[in-house]
Amino acid sequence: MAAVARLWPDLSSDPAQLTLAIIVAATGLRLVLAVITGLGNDESYSVANARDLGLSYLDHPPLHLWLAHFFDLEHSSLVRLPFVLIFAGTSWLLYRLTERLFDARSGLWAVIALSLSPFFTVEAGSWVLPDGPLIFCVLAGLLCLLPVLIDDESREGSVWLSWLGGGVWLGLASLSKYHAVFFAAGIFAFLLLTPGKRQRLRHPAPYAGLAVALLIFAPVLVWNAGHAWASFAFQGERAVPSYGFAPLRAISNALLELLYLGPWIALPAYSVLRSFGSSARERLCYWLGLPQIVFFTLIPLFGTNTMPHWAMPGWLMLFPLIGATLAREGEVRAGRWAKISGAVFGVLLLVLATDARTGWTTQVIPGGYARGGDPTLVVFNWNQLADALAQRGLLKNRDRFIATFRWDVAGKIDYALEGRLPVLVLSPNPHSYARHYEVRHNPQDFVGRDGLIMAPTYLVARCAAFLKTRFSSIAYLAPVYLGRGRNREIELQILYGRGLRNDDPAHPIVDAAHHPCR
Numbered sequence: 190m191a192a193v194a195r196l197w198p199d200l201s202s203d204p205a206q207l208t209l210a211i212i213v214a215a216t217g218l219r220l221v222l223a224v225i226t227g228l229g230n231d232e233s234y235s236v237a238n239a240r241d242l243g244l245s246y247l248d249h250p251p252l253h254l255w256l257a258h259f260f261d262l263e264h265s266s267l268v269r270l271p272f273v274l275i276f277a278g279t280s281w282l283l284y285r286l287t288e289r290l291f292d293a294r295s296g297l298w299a300v301i302a303l304s305l306s307p308f309f310t311v312e313a314g315s316w317v318l319p320d321g322p323l324i325f326c327v328l329a330g331l332l333c334l335l336p337v338l339i340d341d342e343s344r345e346g347s348v349w350l351s352w353l354g355g356g357v358w359l360g361l362a363s364l365s366k367y368h369a370v371f372f373a374a375g376i377f378a379f380l381l382l383t384p385g386k387r388q389r390l391r392h393p394a395p396y397a398g399l400a401v402a403l404l405i406f407a408p409v410l411v412w413n414a415g416h417a418w419a420s421f422a423f424q425g426e427r428a429v430p431s432y433g434f435a436p437l438r439a440i441s442n443a444l445l446e447l448l449y450l451g452p453w454i455a456l457p458a459y460s461v462l463r464s465f466g467s468s469a470r471e472r473l474c475y476w477l478g479l480p481q482i483v484f485f486t487l488i489p490l491f492g493t494n495t496m497p498h499w500a501m502p503g504w505l506m507l508f509p510l511i512g513a514t515l516a517r518e519g520e521v522r523a524g525r526w527a528k529i530s531g532a533v534f535g536v537l538l539l540v541l542a543t544d545a546r547t548g549w550t551t552q553v554i555p556g557g558y559a560r561g562g563d564p565t566l567v568v569f570n571w572n573q574l575a576d577a578l579a580q581r582g583l584l585k586n587r588d589r590f591i592a593t594f595r596w597d598v599a600g601k602i603d604y605a606l607e608g609r610l611p612v613l614v615l616s617p618n619p620h621s622y623a624r625h626y627e628v629r630h631n632p633q634d635f636v637g638r639d640g641l642i643m644a645p646t647y648l649v650a651r652c653a654a655f656l657k658t659r660f661s662s663i664a665y666l667a668p669v670y671l672g673r674g675r676n677r678e679i680e681l682q683i684l685y686g687r688g689l690r691n692d693d694p695a696h697p698i699v700d701a702a703h704h705p706c707r
Contacts, residue, residue, distance in 0.1 A: 204293040208284045208300050215304045216277040219315040222538070223269040226545045227570035232317040234600025236261050236268055238625045240608055245412035247420050247625040252364040253319045272321045276314040279321070280304065282328035287509040289335055290470045292516070298523060299512025302457065305530050307537070308449040308501050320498070323365035324505050327372050330358030331477075334376065337389060339470055349394050356398030360405025367424055368481065368502045373399070375477040382476075383469055416628055423624070427495070428488055438489040445497035446486060450504055453530035454511070461510040471510060478506030541565060548673035566678060569671075571605040574643075574681065577669045583641060583683075584609055592640040592659075592686065594652050596624040602643055613640070615659055635689050642684040643669075649682040661688035 228236065238246060239254035239261065246254055253272075261268045280300050287296035303309050313320040331338075333354035336347060363369035377395075380386045389395070413420050447455045465475070481503025488495050515523040544550045545565035578584050584606070591612045593599050603612040613630050614623035642649070642656065646668060649656075656663055664685040672678035 204288075204297040205284070208281070208297050211297075211300055211304060212277055212280045215280070215310065215314075216273060218538075219273045219276065219310065220270075222311065222542055223273055223315045224266045225542060226568045228268075228604065229316060229568050230597040230600060232269075233570070233604040234596055234624070235317050237600050237603035237608075237612075238629060241629060243412065244408040245420060247416075247423055247628055249319045249366055249420075250364045250406075250409045251412075252322045252361065253317060256322070257317050268317055269315050272317060273315045275321050275325045276309075279313075279325045279328060282325065282332060283505075283508060286328055286332055286335075287512045289332070290339070290474070290509050291513045294516040295509065295513040297512070298515035299508045301527055302454055302511050302515065303505075303508055305527070305534050306451045306454050307534070308451075308498060309505070310534075311538075312449075312498065313501065319366040320502065323362050323368060324502055326358045326362035326365060327369070327502070327505075330355045330362065330372070333358060337394075338376070338379065338386075338473060348392060349397070352394035352398035353401055354398075356401035357405065359398070360402035363402060363406040364409065366502070368499075369402075371481045371484075371503070372477055373402070375480060378480075379473050379476040383472055386469070419628065428493060434491065435489060439487055442489045442495055442497055443486050446482075446500050446504075449497050449501060451530070451534065453526070453533060456526070457511045457514045458504070458507060460514050461507055464514075466510075474506050474510050478503045545569065546673070548676050548678060551676055551678065563678065569673060569678075571601045571671055571679075571681075573671050574602065574605045574669060575607070575609070578606075578641075578683075581666075586639075588638060590630075590635050590638060590640045590689075592642045592689075593644045594648055594655075595622050595644075596626060598644055598648070599623075599626055610641070611635075615655075617655065632689065632692060636691055637688055640686045640689055642686050643681055646680045646682040649684065656684070656686070659690055659692070660686035661690065662686075 235254055236257045239257040242255070242258050243251065245251045256271045257268055260271055280303060283303055284296040284300050287299040312318060313324060315321075333351055335351075337351045359369060359373055362372065377390070380390050380395075409420070450458065466472075482500045485495060485500035485503070515526070518526070540550075544563065545568045548563055548565070548569075550565075551563050575584075583589075587610070589610055591599075591602055591606070591610050592615050593602060593612070594614065594616055596614060599612050599614050606612075611630050612626065613632050613635065614626040615632060616622040619627045640660070642660075642663070644652070664687075666683040666685055669681045669683060670677040670679070671681060
């Protein structure tokens with residue numbers, strides 16, 4: 190803070206202006222990162238599937254894919270632009286929410302902490318993912334609801350306006366990610382269990398707001414009704430116990446959450462969780478955040494595979510408390526924390542962003558990575574693939590299709606080829622490994638046609654037996670090598686499959702639950 194105040198002395202006494210300056214600077218950084226790095230696995234998959242505009246999609250509700258559909262202009266980084274701008278708005282909404290709950294200095298520190306969090310600054314802050322629109326809509330909805338949740342607003346017109354406005358934003362949040370249900374449940378639990386608040390649930394306005402949210406969510410319901418409720422089934426299966434009691438898996442998931450959040454953010458977050466304040470304003474944050482954190486952190490106890498970013502929307506709701514904690518620390522101690530955290534995070538971003546762009550670490554540590562290669566390859570676009578296939582004349586026959594074995598590989602290929610050929614995911618267990626490709630293209634429609642089979646070489650070796658069951662004959666072609674600069678970092682095996690056969694689920698070649706094509 191002191192250093193920032195010396196740089197901008199005219200802003201040091203105005204937290205709102207200083208917050209805006211920080212948001213502008215952070216947005217500029219995110220725009221640079223968005224341009225110099227390629228799309229991640231989930232992004233490539235999302236943008237490729239978003240080319241077909243639908244009411245909803247198998248993995249998630251449609252809002253982020255609708256945005257991708259309209260901003261995927263000429264295969265450029267512009268597809269990330271709305272997400273960068275949305276997060277700039279999210280940062281300002283966080284400031285306003287924290288200011289309303291506590292004070293302006295707390296709002297400023299909440300935004301500083303958010304800007305130093307790896308997940309929120311990089312993934313939620315610029316990537317084509319549902320988290321960015323979700324957290325923007327949730328914060329906007331909370332600002333609408335604060336008059337009836339905290340400020341004891343009793344005027345009839347204002348009560349209806351607050352609940353209906355909150356319902357609109359909750360509906361948009363539910364169009365972003367199913368996590369929205371946790372926020373709705375948290376608001377009702379807060380009102381039900383906070384002394385003096387329960388009578389507000391006797392007013393019809395909360396239920397009218399909920400009806401508005403459900404109306405906005407209707408496209409997801411309509412799509413699911415037409416697809417055997419596939420999206421709800423897919424997400425529900427991910428919470429079903431599968432491996433037995435697994436405490437080490439839960440501990441590993443919790444540690445990964447802290448890495449996503451940022452270990453330096455974990456320090457003030459620990460203070461927040463330890464103090465567990467009892468005021469209504471603090472309770473609201475806890476009710477909106479802790480249930481999600483606990484639920485997604487503990488799911489792996491029962492052996493279910495989870496991802497650490499699933500709990501991050503819950504952590505967002507603790508940032509007002511983190512901001513208030515840092516504000517109480519005083520500018521000297523909090524400023525020291527911000528300088529050290531900013532320096533560590535800045536160096537980390539510099540290393541990862543430059544490596545993602547150039548792959549320089551593979552030269553510094555040759556052979557230092559496992560078979561998966563440099564982890565920053567996840568944000569490397571496979572655009573070289575289109576030229577390599579075109580030079581061989583493999584894209585001329587429009588009656589062909591592309592086949593692979595997993596949704597993430599399919600997304601990378603589909604995004605790179607810009608929809609020139611349909612992409613199929615062939616798997617004994619398509620529901621898990623094809624995801625939206627399961628409903629986008631039906632392999633039965635391609636029976637008898639020839640296909641180009643593409644996947645990393647190690648994956649093709651695993652799936653050799655399965656391939657023989659799906660094609661009349663298989664011919665191995667020369668592989669394609671992808672990489673940054675002159676580096677050969679990804680060996681993509683290309684095969685020519687003649688005559689796709691009918692799938693016979695009654696006589697599978699391998700067990701669908703444990704098949705090797707992973």
